[in-house]
Amino acid sequence: MKDTTEHDPAPEGPANFLEFAAGRGPHLVRTAFLLTGGDAHLAEDLAQETLGRMFARWRTVSRMENPVGYAQTTLVNTFLTHKRRRSSGEHVTDTFSETPVSEGDPALRLTLLHALAQLPPQDRAVLVLRFWEDRSVEETAAILRQRSGAIRTRSGRALERLRSVLGTELAELAVK
Numbered sequence: 001m002k003d004t005t006e007h008d009p010a011p012e013g014p015a016n017f018l019e020f021a022a023g024r025g026p027h028l029v030r031t032a033f034l035l036t037g038g039d040a041h042l043a044e045d046l047a048q049e050t051l052g053r054m055f056a057r058w059r060t061v062s063r064m065e066n067p068v069g070y071a072q073t074t075l076v077n078t079f080l081t082h083k084r085r086r087s088s089g090e091h092v093t094d095t096f097s098e099t100p101v102s103e104g105d106p107a108l109r110l111t112l113l114h115a116l117a118q119l120p121p122q123d124r125a126v127l128v129l130r131f132w133e134d135r136s137v138e139e140t141a142a143i144l145r146q147r148s149g150a151i152r153t154r155s156g157r158a159l160e161r162l163r164s165v166l167g168t169e170l171a172e173l174a175v176k
Helices: 014-035 040-056 067-084 106-117 121-132 137-144 148-175
Strands: none
Touching: 014 040, 014 067, 014 121, 040 067, 067 121, 067 137, 106 121, 106 148, 121 137, 121 148, 137 148
16 A cells, blocks of 8 residues: 655645635735725625635635735636626725724825725726735736736826825815
8 A cells, every 4th residue: 555645745625725815815805905995894705705716716726826816816806896796886985993004194094095995996906906016017917807008008097086086185184
């Protein structure tokens, strides 16, 4: 009888997935929080749905070169799918009772989250991936399955929209 304990690699199973989920889960929630414009509950739901989808395909995903990138792509696609559903009629409010703020200006942070929430989902996805996640144009294009030129164009237009929203909100913040 062959001794398989020394020669065979560890099976790709739930234990490896649990390690992955524990390590990447908080990052997925933070990214989803930005994508949703500050909706902590929806962010947790999106991250959970992303991890659920990954678990269902874990044998394949665990063998990929970049499972973290796959998780990010799945999260963005889950967010965009949620925004397209008719049942996603919940509206973000400016009340963030569960959002700890450890540094920086809380009012400025809330203003930015409110401004992000006013952008269309595709614009929000591009800005979060490019500037929060610090991804290249090419990486963002791959995640969103678009051409690099389209990402550059959308990024520029989304920044202009964000600036126009922030212009009025920052002016109001400065008066307070």
